[in-house]
Amino acid sequence: MSAFTPAELMAVTMARLLDTSRHVAVGALSPLPATAALLAQALRPALRVTILGSRRHLAFTDGGRELFDCAAQGRIDTFFLSGVQIDGDANINLVATGDYAQPTKRFPGSFGSAYLYSLVKTVILFKPEHTPRVLVPRVDFISAAGVSPPHEYRPGGPRHLVTGLALFDFIDRRFVLRSVHPGHTADEVARATGFEYAADAVTETPAPSAEELAALRGPVRSDVAETYPRFAAKSFGV
Amino acid sequence: MTRFVPTLADFAAALADGSHVAIPPDYSGVALAATRALIARKARGLRLVAVPQAGLQADILIGAGCVAAIETAGNNLGEWGLAPRYTDAIQRNELRILDATCPALHAGLQAAEKGIPFIPLRGILGSDLLRIRPDWRVIDNPYGEHDPIVLIPAIRPDVALFHAPCADRDGNVFVGVRRELMTMAHAAARTLVTIETIHEGRLLDDPALAAGTLPALYVDTLCVAPGGMHPLPFGNDRGDDAAVAAYVQAAQSRAGFDAWLAAWLAEAA
Structure with a gap:
C-alpha cells in the first residue's frame, strides 16, 4: 500500500490532528475537512462529528443558529477554516483580493469564520494550494484574525495549517513547519510560502497507513458522497 | 388574517419593490418559483438579507436586476463554486454588499424576535468586518472588566420569504426542523410562504407536527x-x-x- 492521492494525504494528516477532540464540526464548502472528520470517526467511533449540509451527520434541531451557540459554549472542540489568502499571523481572507471597495476579485464571504476562529478551541486551517499567491505576508482583508490582544475574550484559535505540501503548527503567534509531505522538500515549501515561519526538527509527513486508506476508500468515501458527491467521485484512489 | 392567493403572480404582487427581504440558505426552504414570479413582475430595489448565506436564489435575483443591496455572510453555489452574478455585480460596483458573518445574522434576527434594539455576540473582534460595518459596535462588557464585546443591531426585515412543505387551511405553516425559517418569520413584519401542498386537518392539534409549525399569526x-x-x-x-x-x-x-433567464421565464409562462 504505497500510492495515494494528494487529497487522501491531506485528509489523513488532518484526521490525525483530531486525536484528542471529542466533537469536531465541519462548515460549508469543506469536503476535505468532512473527509478528515469522518475518517477520524471511522477509526475512533467515540468522536462526535457535525457536518453542515449533511443529514446523517447533523444532529441539530434549533436551526442555523445552533452550531454557533454550541461553539460559544465550548461544545465544539475542533473546526476547520480556509481562506483565499492566509498570512503569517494566521489571519484569513474569504472576502476579496485587492481593495475591499473595488476588489480585484470577489469571493463568497466570511461565513462563520469571524466568530468561530475565536471561540472554537482548536481551529485547523487547510488549503490544498500552497503558493506565494495564497500564503501571503499580509491578507488583503481580515475575515477572521489569527491572534488577539491578551485582554480580549478568546478561548480558541488557530493551532495547525495543512496544505498540499506540508503541515505547520501555530505556536506562540507564529507558524512552525512540522513536516513536509512525501515527494516534496523543505526548500520547495520555503519557495512556495510568502510569509516567515520557523522550522526546526522538520520531519516527513507519514504516508497514509493501510488501515487509513482502506477506511477512506470504503465507508468514508460513500459517507462523504452524501454531502459532497462531486468531491467524493474524484478524490479517492489512484 | 392569513390570505391564500391563487397564483404566483398574485403572490409576487404582495412583495413591494424596495422591500427588505429575508431569504433562507439553499439547504433550507428557498421560494424559487416565487422568485421567478418576482422577476416576471420586474421587482426592483430589493434589499436582501440572507439567513445566513445566500445561494442560487440571490444570484438569479441579482442577475435579473431585482436587487439593490444584499447583507450576507457569503454567497456560493455549494460544490458548483462561486455565485457568478453576485461576484460579477460586486466587482462592477453594481451591488451594495453588507458583508456579515453567519452568527451575527442569526443574532440580529433573534434581537428582532425579542423586540430589543441590539444583541451582544462573542468573537468577531479583530476582523475587518468591524471596519466595514460601523453599525456593529464594540462596547466594554458592563458585567465584566476590560472585556470588549460586539453589539449587533436588530434585523427587522419587511418580509420573510420562503418555501415550506405544507400549511393547513388556517394558515399555520409546517417548517419541521428548519427553525431558522421560524426565526425569520418572527423577526419580519410580514411573512410570505409558498407551500408544496395543503395539509387537511389542523397542524396545531398534533403535538408532533405542532412542534415544527409556524403559527398563522406570523403568516401574511x-x-x-x-x-x-x-x-x-x-x-x-x-x-x-x-x-x-x-x-x-x-x-x-x-x-x-x-x-x-429568458428560457426560465418562458418555462413558467
Whole structure:
C-alpha cells in the first residue's frame, strides 16, 4: 500500500490532528475537512462529528443558529477554516483580493469564520494550494484574525495549517513547519510560502497507513458522497 | 388574517419593490418559483438579507436586476463554486454588499424576535468586518472588566420569504426542523410562504407536527406551489443537479445568464 492521492494525504494528516477532540464540526464548502472528520470517526467511533449540509451527520434541531451557540459554549472542540489568502499571523481572507471597495476579485464571504476562529478551541486551517499567491505576508482583508490582544475574550484559535505540501503548527503567534509531505522538500515549501515561519526538527509527513486508506476508500468515501458527491467521485484512489 | 392567493403572480404582487427581504440558505426552504414570479413582475430595489448565506436564489435575483443591496455572510453555489452574478455585480460596483458573518445574522434576527434594539455576540473582534460595518459596535462588557464585546443591531426585515412543505387551511405553516425559517418569520413584519401542498386537518392539534409549525399569526400570504424549490433539493427530493449545473455554466457571462433567464421565464409562462 504505497500510492495515494494528494487529497487522501491531506485528509489523513488532518484526521490525525483530531486525536484528542471529542466533537469536531465541519462548515460549508469543506469536503476535505468532512473527509478528515469522518475518517477520524471511522477509526475512533467515540468522536462526535457535525457536518453542515449533511443529514446523517447533523444532529441539530434549533436551526442555523445552533452550531454557533454550541461553539460559544465550548461544545465544539475542533473546526476547520480556509481562506483565499492566509498570512503569517494566521489571519484569513474569504472576502476579496485587492481593495475591499473595488476588489480585484470577489469571493463568497466570511461565513462563520469571524466568530468561530475565536471561540472554537482548536481551529485547523487547510488549503490544498500552497503558493506565494495564497500564503501571503499580509491578507488583503481580515475575515477572521489569527491572534488577539491578551485582554480580549478568546478561548480558541488557530493551532495547525495543512496544505498540499506540508503541515505547520501555530505556536506562540507564529507558524512552525512540522513536516513536509512525501515527494516534496523543505526548500520547495520555503519557495512556495510568502510569509516567515520557523522550522526546526522538520520531519516527513507519514504516508497514509493501510488501515487509513482502506477506511477512506470504503465507508468514508460513500459517507462523504452524501454531502459532497462531486468531491467524493474524484478524490479517492489512484 | 392569513390570505391564500391563487397564483404566483398574485403572490409576487404582495412583495413591494424596495422591500427588505429575508431569504433562507439553499439547504433550507428557498421560494424559487416565487422568485421567478418576482422577476416576471420586474421587482426592483430589493434589499436582501440572507439567513445566513445566500445561494442560487440571490444570484438569479441579482442577475435579473431585482436587487439593490444584499447583507450576507457569503454567497456560493455549494460544490458548483462561486455565485457568478453576485461576484460579477460586486466587482462592477453594481451591488451594495453588507458583508456579515453567519452568527451575527442569526443574532440580529433573534434581537428582532425579542423586540430589543441590539444583541451582544462573542468573537468577531479583530476582523475587518468591524471596519466595514460601523453599525456593529464594540462596547466594554458592563458585567465584566476590560472585556470588549460586539453589539449587533436588530434585523427587522419587511418580509420573510420562503418555501415550506405544507400549511393547513388556517394558515399555520409546517417548517419541521428548519427553525431558522421560524426565526425569520418572527423577526419580519410580514411573512410570505409558498407551500408544496395543503395539509387537511389542523397542524396545531398534533403535538408532533405542532412542534415544527409556524403559527398563522406570523403568516401574511400563502400560495400553493408544488416543486416551488426546484431545482434545489427539498425534503426527500434530491433536487435537479443537471439544472443547477446548466445555470452555473450559463451564468458565467452576462449574455449566458440573460439567455438562461429568458428560457426560465418562458418555462413558467
